[in-house]
Amino acid sequence: TVRGPTLGVTLATLRRRNPDLQTVALSATVDNPEAIADWLDAALVESGWRPVDLRTGVAVGGEVDFDDGTSLSVDLDETEIDGDGDADDENDPTEVTAALVADAVADGGQCLAFVRSRREAVDLAERLAEDGLAAELGIDEAAAAAAEEATDVDGTLTGRQLADCLRTGVAFHHAGLRSGHRAVVESAFRERDVACICATPTLAAGVNVPARRVVVRDQRRYGEGGMAWIPTLEVHQMCGRAGRPGLDPHGEAVLVADADTRGEVRERYVEGEPEAVESQLAEPGALRTHVLAAVATGFAATESEILDVFEGTFYARETGAGGLADAVAVAVDDLVAAGMVARETGGVEDYRLVATAVGETTSKQYVRPETGERIVAGLRAAADLSEATTLTAFEVICDTPDMQDTYLGNAERADIYQFARSNAAQLTTDMTDPDDFEGWLESVKTARILDEWIGGATVEELVERYRIGPGDLDSRVERAEWLLSAAEALGETTGVRVPAVSRARSRL
Missing domain, CATH: 1.10.3380.30 (Sec63 N-terminal domain-like fold)
Known part of the structure; x- marks a missing residue:
């Protein structure tokens, strides 16, 4: 990814020092690959090939309509009763998710179920464990071994909850788990000793745990402005985990919706494109960090030289020379005010930028x-x-x-x-x-x-x-x-x- 400002600046510096540097950039979910290729002076190679075909659909109640024209119907247990005394399973996203997971597992597949929060990941895993999701899969011994591994990590309530779920062939995964717990879950899932992982979106970021079916229960989560739609790129990352090469004829990604949100969910996540990549170097704090680094390492001693350091970044391409110059000037002023950088005057308008002792130590740390x-x-x-x-x-x-x-x-x-x-x-x-x-x-x-x-x-x-x-x-x-x-x-x-x-x- 080029979104990380450190990687972006490092890559620009390497290309500046070695113009013949060969760069290969790979991504499955970028909406502006032409811009990235142009920045890297690279040839754009696009491919729709996938080791396992993927079909994506929207579930309303127990009915799923996929983008390839096929459909799926799953049975909902009519056990949940709403306050008016009416069966309400088909409108309960958790009930629909549980049914979709159970259907995939009964057919011999594994499943990933994504929810918006840690608490809900644990709740869903415990619900599936109580349902006896993996009782007939013959994984009791291996699941018990995984549970013991989780127990050995620590004796926290979270660890005990995870171990209890693992014994039934179900697990949860989120950033609040210790690395040892996450390793146990991921390993057990790859060995097919776990039928389903209930996870927050962190699992979709770089962890190789493909499943036959991915169920995205929640497409909205709480933010600073209240409930908001999850970025399309993030949902595509989740859906991309569907399909186990060599094990599944195809992968299935299912987004749980209701009659009111069906159209928008399909438009946003099934038919829509992911958001364009933007450089995080545009964030003032990130820019200050890298301006200080350029001065402290001796790469730049004037604002003009700083611009030379950053001119090869994706941020410079997107903001233009004028925008970059303005942003760098503000960053330098901020660093001078913070005592990180000093202007050494050699004349009326002639000065050089030097890192103060504090600025140099800050950058080195x-x-x-x-x-x-x-x-x-x-x-x-x-x-x-x-x-x-x-x-x-x-x-x-x-x-x-x-x-x-x-x-x-x-x-x-x-x-x-x-x-x-x-x-x-x-x-x-x-x-x-x-x-x-x-x-x-x-x-x-x-x-x-x-x-x-x-x-x-x-x-x-x-x-x-x-x-x-x-x-x-x-x-x-x-x-x-x-x-x-x-x-x-x-x-x-x-x-x-x-x-x-x-x-x-x-x-x-």
Whole structure:
């Protein structure tokens, strides 16, 4: 993919240094391949070949109409009764999904069922397990072995739920699972020891687990503006998992809808094209990061030279020379204001850009300029505290854009607020200062979790206490190690030593 700004800049730099570089770009779901090929000075080769034919359809009730003119009918268990006392299975997307999965498995196939959230992935897997989905497949022994592997990873509630599902030949998969759990699920599915995986869309991104039938139950999910349609590209990634080479005569992708949404679902996802690829270098934070890198590594010492570095990017092709020049000028001003870059004047209008010591260290540590600026400010504030603790160190690194947010539920907001008040003497940010108070509280929650982790709390305890996935804890610990290392380096650079940073890092 060329959407990642780091890859885009790296590729542009390589091609600039070696014009004869041969580049091969591959994608199954790009709507603007001509633009990509033109950018790479490459010949565009398009092919409709697929190792297993794919047919895509929309399900309303138990009836599926596919794009190749064929249809499918599945039986719905008439057990769910709505509040008016009427059978409502055909309007319940979960009932339709369960029926579609059961039909595929009964026919000897495997199935992937995609839903919008982690909780719903677990709920659907447990529902299918209770239904005895894979009871007649003869995989009891292998499924039990997979369950034992999952149990060995940890003793969290999530791990126990997964093991219980695996024993029945069903699994769930989402980003909150630990890497060990995900590996067990993916391996068992490839070995055909699992009949169905209920997953969030993360499974569709780069994990090779093809299935005979893919069921996409949810095409909308919650965003900043409320419920919104999932991008077509993302749905195509899910549907592309349908069809196991050498095992299936064809793959089937089924989108669950109702009578009201049938037309729009078909238009968007069956007949529609995926969104065009756009460069993420257009995001100001990404551009600042790469402008700093260009200056810190000596590739560029003027805005003109920076433009030379970026002129071969897809972003430059899309925005044009004027747009790129304006964006770079803003990025340079931002970096100067942040103390990452300085202008060394050689005349009235003659100056060169140089990375400051802080800017150079920030770039070498691969953290964003905003993260470097926040860490330096945090270290200085921590040095002024009567006693900086490991909680102080974690608060500094967690309140940065390079640390993933930790969801703050309504029920725990008051508790984290009170924790922040009670520990104000150990925090570098006054509670009246943050522009984004909610975001700061989330960083305090993450810092508290990490501090309890090095204090001896177990994965099981933290997962239950803070309503996070065990995989979420692993990712936060991994990022904390990286950011504490950056904080140590920036402390060396600035001469601001905060021993608590090293203590926190050594105990992770």
